[in-house]
Amino acid sequence: MIQFFHVYKQYFRSNEALSDINLSIERGEFVFLTGASGAGKSTLLKLIYKEEEPSKGQILIDSINSTLIPPGKLYKLRRQIGIVFQDFKLMMNRTVHENVAIPLLVRGEKKAAVEKKVNSTLALVGLSHRKRYLTSHISGGEQQRVAIARAVIGNPKILIADEPTGNLDTELSIEIIRILEKINASGITTIIATHDLNLINLFPKRIIKLDKGQLVLDKASEAV
Amino acid sequence: MKFMLHAVQQALTNILRNKTVNLLCLGIIAFTLLVPGIFNYISFNLDRYISKLSENIEAIFYLKDGGDGSEIERMLQRIQGSLLVKEVGFTSKDRAQAKFSREFPELQYILAEFSNSPFPASIDVKFRADARSVVQIESFIRDIEKNSLVESVQLNLDWARKIALIKKFASFAGLFLSAILLVVSIFIIFNVVKINIFYRRDEINILRLVGATDWYIKTPFLLEGLILGFLGGLLAGGLLLAAIKVFPLYAKFVFTIVKQLIDFRQLPLRIFWELVITGSAIGLLSSFISLRRFIKQAPPG
Numbered sequence: 001m002i003q004f005f006h007v008y009k010q011y012f013r014s015n016e017a018l019s020d021i022n023l024s025i026e027r028g029e030f031v032f033l034t035g036a037s038g039a040g041k042s043t044l045l046k047l048i049y050k051e052e053e054p055s056k057g058q059i060l061i062d063s064i065n066s067t068l069i070p071p072g073k074l075y076k077l078r079r080q081i082g083i084v085f086q087d088f089k090l091m092m093n094r095t096v097h098e099n100v101a102i103p104l105l106v107r108g109e110k111k112a113a114v115e116k117k118v119n120s121t122l123a124l125v126g127l128s129h130r131k132r133y134l135t136s137h138i139s140g141g142e143q144q145r146v147a148i149a150r151a152v153i154g155n156p157k158i159l160i161a162d163e164p165t166g167n168l169d170t171e172l173s174i175e176i177i178r179i180l181e182k183i184n185a186s187g188i189t190t191i192i193a194t195h196d197l198n199l200i201n202l203f204p205k206r207i208i209k210l211d212k213g214q215l216v217l218d219k220a221s222e223a224v
Numbered sequence: 225m226k227f228m229l230h231a232v233q234q235a236l237t238n239i240l241r242n243k244t245v246n247l248l249c250l251g252i253i254a255f256t257l258l259v260p261g262i263f264n265y266i267s268f269n270l271d272r273y274i275s276k277l278s279e280n281i282e283a284i285f286y287l288k289d290g291g292d293g294s295e296i297e298r299m300l301q302r303i304q305g306s307l308l309v310k311e312v313g314f315t316s317k318d319r320a321q322a323k324f325s326r327e328f329p330e331l332q333y334i335l336a337e338f339s340n341s342p343f344p345a346s347i348d349v350k351f352r353a354d355a356r357s358v359v360q361i362e363s364f365i366r367d368i369e370k371n372s373l374v375e376s377v378q379l380n381l382d383w384a385r386k387i388a389l390i391k392k393f394a395s396f397a398g399l400f401l402s403a404i405l406l407v408v409s410i411f412i413i414f415n416v417v418k419i420n421i422f423y424r425r426d427e428i429n430i431l432r433l434v435g436a437t438d439w440y441i442k443t444p445f446l447l448e449g450l451i452l453g454f455l456g457g458l459l460a461g462g463l464l465l466a467a468i469k470v471f472p473l474y475a476k477f478v479f480t481i482v483k484q485l486i487d488f489r490q491l492p493l494r495i496f497w498e499l500v501i502t503g504s505a506i507g508l509l510s511s512f513i514s515l516r517r518f519i520k521q522a523p524p525g
Contacts, residue, residue, distance in 0.1 A: 077435075079434075091430065
């Protein structure tokens with residue numbers, strides 16, 4: 001599903017953010033991407049959804065070399081990937097419904113279909129009762145669930161979450177990971193970047209650990 | 225069609241959602257268009273005034289005695305053939321004498337001294353009312369004057385020359401001012417639209433990340449620019465109309481001469497639509513450039 005071949009990433013006049021990364025993530029896998037701040041987790045995720053280009057190496061997403069996708073066709077890749085951010089990246093002056101519906105609206109889906117999918121997705125993340133609320137009027141935990149709903153409503157093949165629990169307390173963090181686990185169970189490849197080892201220990205999943213841009217651990221879950 | 229409807233709806237929603245920034249943008253567009261609009265209107269009135277005065281341009285070619293009839297006929301035809309000429313008439317020596325007798329009966333005794341008419345035959349030419357052709361008229365008169373039949377020319381062109389000079393100056397000043405203001409308008413609107421887009425950069429980034437095409441993102445912003453420019457043009461036209469209604473009342477007491485010079489009757493539709501079209505074009509162009517630059521420079525999501 002996702003393959004990295006000798007991938008390097010170097011930002012202008014800085015050290016290598018990623019160095020010789022080789023990895024393969026299969027369809028339907030649940031992976032924790034971990035490492036200290038600045039280890040290269042976000043950079044690796046950005047390379048997957050092509051917000052960044054590798055300085056060297058190749059990345060295959062569903063057998064397609066992502067480095068060869070022209071900017072005009074980038075939307076096709078993005079529609080296969082749902083992304084959840086630590087800072088949510090929601091439109092705060094819009095309702096929960098409007099935020100969740102965006103990925104379907106950009107695809108030109110019909111109003112009735114959008115309505116149906118928004119309702120079922122909000123039910124999945126337990127937010128049906130907040131549908132008409134302004135996003136700025138709901139709690140942080142609820143906002144993160146809106147972001148998850150937005151990420152999965154388009155039925156993506158891959159779900160990427162960059163520190164999705166970074167701003168949440170332990171209880172809410174566990175709840176969010178459980179929701180992501182439920183989504184993963186439907187066959188969506190799920191990659192979660194987190195530096196919260198306690199959280200990783202609670203869920204027995206594959207772990208990929210980065211340190212100073214290098215892949216230092218890649219194995220099935222165990223205490224790290 | 226569905227996409228365009230969505231884009232228009234989105235553009236209008238965005239305009240209403242960001243009222244403060246968009247009202248500011250609208251005000252700036254209206255003001256920057258109003259200034260060239262006022263100048264354009266004054267220039268339009270000056271044009272009309274000059275055209276009205278130019279209706280009286282006349283020249284009288286006095287002919288030498290003993291001119292051949294066919295040569296005079298050829299000269300008349302040549303004058304008549306010019307597009308600058310409105311009316312041409314021939315006054316023979318005898319008709320000139322009869323005219324003198326009719327107009328000055330008390331001086332008839334002087335004419336008794338002459339066996340033949342002492343007055344020269346003449347060709348009277350009236351020109352078309354178009355201030356822009358004053359230079360051409362002058363050149364045409366000088367050309368006819370070279371004819372061997374012509375003794376002298378009498379023409380009332382001095383004032384016309386002065387008016388033409390004023391007109392030339394007015395046109396130049398108008399063009400110069402309008403060009404400067406237009407550049408200033410584009411610059412200001414470009415930056416306002418850029419701020420408007422920058423203000424919503426997060427929204428653009430979100431749309432990009434959820435798989436929106438470039439056109440899906442750009443179109444509502446382009447329409448916003450177009451709508452703001454269009455409304456700004458309408459507002460400028462409305463303000464100009466209001467100024468035209470109000471200013472003469474003020475000018476009546478203060479600037480009597482200005483009021484006489486400028487005919488404050490109505491705002492020509494041409495100027496009104498020019499403002500609206502210019503506003504729309506500037507709005508569209510400014511958002512197009514701003515959006516293009518912003519999308520290129522947008523920081524990663």
